[in-house]
Amino acid sequence: MMIKRLFLLFYLLLLVTIILFIPKPAQAFSCTSAGVSAGGAGTFNIPVNVTLTRSGDGFIITDLAQYTTCDGITGPSFYDALRIYDMSISPLLMAKGYSGFIIADTIQMNAPIGISCVWPNTVCGNLGNITSPLKVKIGMRSTSLVSQGITIPQGTEIASISVQQRSVNTWGWNKIWKFVLASPLIIPNYTCNAAMPNSVTTVTLPPVDAWTLRNGGGGRYSGxxxxxxxxxxxxxxxxxxxxxxxxTMSGKDDVLVNTTPGNDNVGIQVFYGSNALTFNGPDTPFIASALATQTLSYDAYYYYRDNNGGVRGGLVTASALFTFNYK
Known part of the structure; x- marks a missing residue:
């Protein structure tokens, strides 16, 4: 009886040992993200500092390759891989006209993101047994104009990606990376203040002789x-x-009419750079991305309409309204 009990005990110990040392196929794949194991299902919070830009090319808020590395067997029979299946950005940013995108390796995809491989490459291909970074960048771009600024508090989630892991040729082990603000993010109320130096709003041209103006030919007088x-x-x-x-002068939407009687053939023409201003037209884009301080320089000239009309001495006056709109 003693021999049978010892044999039974030995058999049970052997069975337990075999069970304990059978490897779990899913554990063949592992990732480390910002010092945290990310090899299975889970949610991972990543603090980010964001610098906004309104460039049409957008801006990158984080590059996972800088802090996320994965190790796996991408060939038979494990076929380890990662694929992204969703991306979102904060409703606060969406309400201010921002949209999201990712760059996987060198391929850019705009939100909403379809299912797409991101590790070991963009086709979930067989690269053997490898250790390599997760080459995914998270970006945003401004798609519309901000009419009112906002401050988004520190700790707010501003973007997330959802990723699935493949191991033993089976997709599962869902992972979510959430990107939270490491410091408050200020979206400004984009605006400007416009002023003329010393609050001077009257522009006085040098006097010109009537005979000189009349005999200088029609059009802008550059003298x-x-x-x-x-x-x-x-x-x-x-x-x-x-x-x-x-x-404006009749038939000339780029010449301000003389409002002092007596010289109907003389007006004022205003140039910005090499272009004469057109008056009473639609609101026109002027500066795509203003500097903190910007000087706009204009030149005012006399304009003589040469239609055999006379010119006599006297005042030439005109007025114009410049309306700048900010977004």
Whole structure:
């Protein structure tokens, strides 16, 4: 009887040992993300610092390759891989006109993201037994204009990606990376203040002899001009548009009419750079991304409409309204 009990005990110990040392296939794959094991299902919070830009190319908020590395057997019979199946960004950012995208290796995909391989490559291919970074960048871009700023508190989740793991040729082990603000994020109220130096709003051209103006030929008279500046103090990257309004000479929407009687053939023409301003037109994009301080320089000239009309001494006056819109 003693021999039978010892044999039974030995058999049970052997069975337990065999069970304990059978490897679990799912454990063949492992990842480490920001110092935390990410080899199975789970949720991982990653703090990020975000610098906003309104560039059409967007901006990267985090690069997982900098802190996430995976190890696996990508060939038979494990076929270890990762694929992304969802991405989202904060509703607070969406409400301010931002959308998300990812760059997997070198391939960019805009949200909403379809199912796409991201490790060991973008086709979940067989690269053997490898250890390599998770080459996924999370980005955002501005797609519409901000009408009112907001401060998003520290700790707010601003984006997330959902990823599935493949091991033993089976998809599962869902992982979620959540990206949370390491510090408050300020989305500014994009605007500008416009002013003329020393609050001067009257531009006085040098006097010109009536005979000289009449005999100089029709059109802009370049012998006399006055340069004036408008200073814009803006939230950087503000989008600025402009409209120019004023009474114009008949048939000439780029010449301000003389409002002092006596010289109906003389007006004022204003240039920005090499282009004459057109008045009473639609709101026109002017500055795509304003600097913090920007000087706009304009030149005012006399304009003579040469239609055999006379020119006599006297005042030439005109007025215009410059309206800058900020977004």
């Amino acid at each position: 006399a001009k006055k340069t004036f500046n408008i200073i814009l103090d803006c939230t950087p990257e503000t989008l600025v548009s402009v409209t120019y309004s004023g009474s």
